[in-house]
Amino acid sequence: MSPGERIGSFAADPTSLLLYLVAAVPFAAVALLASRAALTLAAVGVALGAAYLLWSAYVVDRKPALERYFGVRGFLVAAVGCGLFAATRVHLVALDVVYLAAFVLVAFYYWVVGAGALASAGAEGPTVDDDALPSVSVLVPAYDEAGYIGETVRSVLETEYDPERLEVIVVDDGSTDDTAAEAAAVDSDLVRVVSKSNGGKHSALNYGLLFASNEVVVTVDADTTLESDSLRRLVAPFVDEPDLGGVAGTIRVANRSGLLGRCQALEYVVGINLKRRLFDRLGAVTIVPGCFGAFRREALETVSGYEPDTLTEDFDVTMKVLRAGYRVRASDAVATTEAPDDWRSLYRQRLRWYRGNLLTLVKHGDVLGESEAGYLHRLAYPLWLVESLFLPAAGVVVLGAVGWSLATGETAVVATLVAFLALVGVALALAVRLGDEDPRLLLVAPLLVVGYKTVVDLVLLRSLCDVVTGRYVTWTHPDRIRQTTEAATAEPSTTETSTAG
Amino acid sequence: MIDLGGDAKPCGRCGGTSRRRRLAYEHEPCGRIDLTTDDCGAVSCPRCAVGSEDRTHPEFAHVGTVDECRNCGYREHATDATPAEPEGSDRAVARPSLSALVAGGAGAARRTATVALVVLLVTTAVGAGVPTGLVGGVSFDGNEGQPATTQPTEWREYRTIVVFRNDDPQPAYHFETLLAVDRVFVEENVPLTTGVVGAPHGEELEPDSRFCRYLRANERRHPELVEYALHGYSHRTETAFASGSEFGGLPAAEQQRRVERGTEAVTDCVGQRPRTFVPPLNSYDRNTTAALSAAGYRTVSGGGWFTKAYYNRSGTFESGGLRHTPSVSGFVANWSTGEFHDRERLYGDFDRSYRNGSIHVQMLHYQYFATADRRQLLREYLRHAKSKPGVRFMTLGELSTGLDEGTVVRTDDGWRVLESTDPTDRSDSTDPTDRSDSTDPTDRSDRSDRAGSALGTAGGEGVGADGPAPSVGSPAASRPVRLPVTGGRR
Numbered sequence A: 001m002s003p004g005e006r007i008g009s010f011a012a013d014p015t016s017l018l019l020y021l022v023a024a025v026p027f028a029a030v031a032l033l034a035s036r037a038a039l040t041l042a043a044v045g046v047a048l049g050a051a052y053l054l055w056s057a058y059v060v061d062r063k064p065a066l067e068r069y070f071g072v073r074g075f076l077v078a079a080v081g082c083g084l085f086a087a088t089r090v091h092l093v094a095l096d097v098v099y100l101a102a103f104v105l106v107a108f109y110y111w112v113v114g115a116g117a118l119a120s121a122g123a124e125g126p127t128v129d130d131d132a133l134p135s136v137s138v139l140v141p142a143y144d145e146a147g148y149i150g151e152t153v154r155s156v157l158e159t160e161y162d163p164e165r166l167e168v169i170v171v172d173d174g175s176t177d178d179t180a181a182e183a184a185a186v187d188s189d190l191v192r193v194v195s196k197s198n199g200g201k202h203s204a205l206n207y208g209l210l211f212a213s214n215e216v217v218v219t220v221d222a223d224t225t226l227e228s229d230s231l232r233r234l235v236a237p238f239v240d241e242p243d244l245g246g247v248a249g250t251i252r253v254a255n256r257s258g259l260l261g262r263c264q265a266l267e268y269v270v271g272i273n274l275k276r277r278l279f280d281r282l283g284a285v286t287i288v289p290g291c292f293g294a295f296r297r298e299a300l301e302t303v304s305g306y307e308p309d310t311l312t313e314d315f316d317v318t319m320k321v322l323r324a325g326y327r328v329r330a331s332d333a334v335a336t337t338e339a340p341d342d343w344r345s346l347y348r349q350r351l352r353w354y355r356g357n358l359l360t361l362v363k364h365g366d367v368l369g370e371s372e373a374g375y376l377h378r379l380a381y382p383l384w385l386v387e388s389l390f391l392p393a394a395g396v397v398v399l400g401a402v403g404w405s406l407a408t409g410e411t412a413v414v415a416t417l418v419a420f421l422a423l424v425g426v427a428l429a430l431a432v433r434l435g436d437e438d439p440r441l442l443l444v445a446p447l448l449v450v451g452y453k454t455v456v457d458l459v460l461l462r463s464l465c466d467v468v469t470g471r472y473v474t475w476t477h478p479d480r481i482r483q484t485t486e487a488a489t490a491e492p493s494t495t496e497t498s499t500a501g
Numbered sequence B: 001m002i003d004l005g006g007d008a009k010p011c012g013r014c015g016g017t018s019r020r021r022r023l024a025y026e027h028e029p030c031g032r033i034d035l036t037t038d039d040c041g042a043v044s045c046p047r048c049a050v051g052s053e054d055r056t057h058p059e060f061a062h063v064g065t066v067d068e069c070r071n072c073g074y075r076e077h078a079t080d081a082t083p084a085e086p087e088g089s090d091r092a093v094a095r096p097s098l099s100a101l102v103a104g105g106a107g108a109a110r111r112t113a114t115v116a117l118v119v120l121l122v123t124t125a126v127g128a129g130v131p132t133g134l135v136g137g138v139s140f141d142g143n144e145g146q147p148a149t150t151q152p153t154e155w156r157e158y159r160t161i162v163v164f165r166n167d168d169p170q171p172a173y174h175f176e177t178l179l180a181v182d183r184v185f186v187e188e189n190v191p192l193t194t195g196v197v198g199a200p201h202g203e204e205l206e207p208d209s210r211f212c213r214y215l216r217a218n219e220r221r222h223p224e225l226v227e228y229a230l231h232g233y234s235h236r237t238e239t240a241f242a243s244g245s246e247f248g249g250l251p252a253a254e255q256q257r258r259v260e261r262g263t264e265a266v267t268d269c270v271g272q273r274p275r276t277f278v279p280p281l282n283s284y285d286r287n288t289t290a291a292l293s294a295a296g297y298r299t300v301s302g303g304g305w306f307t308k309a310y311y312n313r314s315g316t317f318e319s320g321g322l323r324h325t326p327s328v329s330g331f332v333a334n335w336s337t338g339e340f341h342d343r344e345r346l347y348g349d350f351d352r353s354y355r356n357g358s359i360h361v362q363m364l365h366y367q368y369f370a371t372a373d374r375r376q377l378l379r380e381y382l383r384h385a386k387s388k389p390g391v392r393f394m395t396l397g398e399l400s401t402g403l404d405e406g407t408v409v410r411t412d413d414g415w416r417v418l419e420s421t422d423p424t425d426r427s428d429s430t431d432p433t434d435r436s437d438s439t440d441p442t443d444r445s446d447r448s449d450r451a452g453s454a455l456g457t458a459g460g461e462g463v464g465a466d467g468p469a470p471s472v473g474s475p476a477a478s479r480p481v482r483l484p485v486t487g488g489r490r
Helices: A003-008 A014-022 A024-033 A036-061 A072-089 A094-121 A149-157 A179-184 A201-211 A230-235 A259-282 A297-302 A313-323 A343-363 A365-369 A375-407 A412-434 A439-448 A452-469 A481-485 B098-104 B107-127 B175-188 B210-221 B252-270 B286-294 B304-310 B343-356 B372-387 B396-405
Strands: A136-142 A166-173 A191-196 A216-220 A224-226 A244-253 A292-296 A327-337 B019-027 B032-035 B043-045 B050-052 B060-069 B075-077 B153-158 B160-167 B192-196 B226-230 B317-319 B322-324 B332-334 B360-365 B391-394 B408-410 B415-420
Touching: A014 A024, A014 A094, A014 A412, A024 A094, A024 A412, A036 A072, A036 A094, A036 A375, A072 A375, A094 A259, A094 A375, A094 A412, A136 A149, A136 A179, A136 A201, A136 A230, A149 A166, A149 A179, A149 A224, A166 A179, A166 A201, A179 A191, A191 A201, A191 B060, A191 B075, A201 A313, A201 B019, A201 B032, A201 B060, A201 B075, A216 A230, A216 A297, A230 A244, A230 A292, A230 A327, A244 A259, A244 A313, A259 A327, A259 A343, A259 A375, A259 A412, A259 A439, A259 A452, A292 A297, A292 A313, A292 A327, A297 A313, A297 B175, A313 A327, A313 A343, A313 A375, A313 B210, A343 A365, A343 A375, A343 A452, A365 A375, A375 A412, A375 A452, A412 A439, A439 A452, B032 B043, B032 B060, B153 B391, B160 B343, B160 B396, B160 B415, B175 B192, B175 B210, B175 B372, B192 B252, B210 B226, B210 B252, B226 B252, B226 B396, B252 B286, B286 B322, B322 B396, B343 B360, B343 B372, B372 B391, B391 B396, B396 B408
Parallel strands: A136 A166, A136 A216, A166 A191, A244 A327, B160 B192, B160 B360, B160 B391, B192 B226
Antiparallel strands: A216 A292, A224 A327, A244 A292, B019 B032, B019 B060, B043 B050, B060 B075, B153 B415, B317 B322, B408 B415
């Protein structure tokens, strides 16, 4: 199915559609509260964005020869030009620009990303006969994963997949514990345990590729467990789409009992069920998660496998596969993983993620000049920049400004804030609905606006400072529940490189 | 590599007992892991083109040991091998640099990054209440050239100019082989002109197909090595002209239609308008050149046997508003069986061009390189060419542009080319000092593609190209080539 056909189809259920349209109420409230000048500016911004999106869809899907025209740079120039022109005609308070940009972005995220997600939500995955499924090599890179690795390997073997088409390769990346022995103790001819000197996750995966002999390579983290139909759902899209290079799995947080676990679970749900669904339809999903994702082996070979320079090798390799001309999609195949269960571990995990993401964005900055890269150039990469650079800063600035307004007795801003919160609430509810998740997760929704979100934004800003100043570290290793409670291993050495996900 | 003979444990897949032991080495800067391939223990990274004969290269680290079944290729961990030393965290990894992106990225990306930074600064400044001024120096993307820079250049002399031409790429037709062949050229750093069929079997190329996206991505990654040409509209034999032609002999209007539609299809597919035409079956007539000229083409590359018979010219020459640069040699000897010429003949053709100082256009059809052995033969052929001092590789388009602009000039000894001396200018990686890899080729040969023609010229594709047309002078090879530097690349 071509992207055009995918975009054209719509399969949402009526309740989701109704929920989606409910957001018009808070949007209307925000509009009523705004001045006429601000409203005009916002309308210009929305119109410009809509024109850009429509043009992008046309040139990418229908007329690639025109891709070089009105690309991301053209859009930026037009936006700045409109803004500067407006600044000469309208008296703008300093914060208005940030508010306006935030409003336009929220409108985009909700009405465009939400519509894309809604359209793909009801679509069933491809139905493929067992005989047609590709042969699969499952790579499980592991560093000091004793206590987890055995369960992970067994969960892979217990999936409904023809054993004749399956092999499992556990790559022991120089573990200091019993990881290799625990994996080797799994009684199956399908499992091979290979050991190498410690070198990091990218190195373990590249080493595992030497042993992988099947058509599709699935990566599974050593702390991840699969559902019974996960493997076949994950690789089924490869059968009918020869230009498909990778498929991202759906990650579900296992430990949802605490507040932090619920916040992360809701955060995953939003990321997977809104933005990723849109890019699935466009064939431009930018991260095939290392903890559960699949690549056509030929695609990995085309891009020469994983590289060590970004800390987030899954993001990096997906970008390389996209830039090599392959599509990358997402799947509803579910894998369950353990999220950090204390703030310290979360901080360390996110520090690595965000530094790695920023390094990957820098590394692939040439995409901004590659109009041939289609949606990656026009939409996916610019959105990454907005999310990594503008949104965290805007979040902190807006929060500070609101606090200042309240402190100085300006209560008018409260109405805008309430409308905005309502809007976010609807978006989160839509994500939960589309993902068929537990509605009780919405109880922590306010924390995804203030609190948890603020902490995450600050970590992102810290990461940005690190990347700008070149202060990088190697892998950070979040503490694992079973390992810390059982004191099975000591704190990871800073001289060794973790293969954790 | 160690042969474990028949004493090793049975292969986990086929039960075979003949296995060999191979060492896995990681190239730390890029992370690629490869296995040693021979007894002398040489290690190399094809991606970065670095290597070492004795495994002592500081960038390579031994990471593991593998036993490989000689029968089925199945690999298993060598449990009885000496463990590799831990790599630790002192890996020689260079992280991406933000400043490098802004200061030294590719032109278009740098401009966009600059615009993005300006926008960010403006937003931040306004948000902080700082008065802002107008932002200058930005423009809509799409039609800007590279920033005007003055690069140092110098004339360099070469014995011969070599062009490789890959005919026939089309969707759903040996795609993996196309990737593998392209990879050989990329790894050997040799440019390639690829002739793409506009509407194979009557169906125009789908711009969103994997095939087209690959072509665009390949050009984007290796712009200095890739040129796309139009290789006909349908690639069907439409007339008996020259014992079979898609274009020659067709009415002028029909030829014009085919050129226009083929050009549009290939333009949409590869993202840029081709300016080189490679006629299917290597033949065309004056109506073809008129249609091509009207469509903005600059180069046509048919068969040497054809231009000799039809124009009575060989080598490169001007006619009908186009530069004609025909192929001199090809790999396939028998089109029915796909049999290649032997190595002696292939190398002999090249050596003849080299001796004569003439342009050597080597035709290949990627689909005949489906096996590793044949790609190895291709690689060795490239290395044979690279082993000669004074060989300059170009695409057909680059050659025409150089001749038009006077930056490629015929000399008594061969050719003189005006090149940038900036070592960071990738377009000049065709520098002779980069090209004269001293890889030792095994010397066998073969040659030319389409033997004979209906126009009565025997002997294949104008073998040897006895000299370029008068517009670029006559070849001579009486004096030795003067080269600025010769020798190996590393």
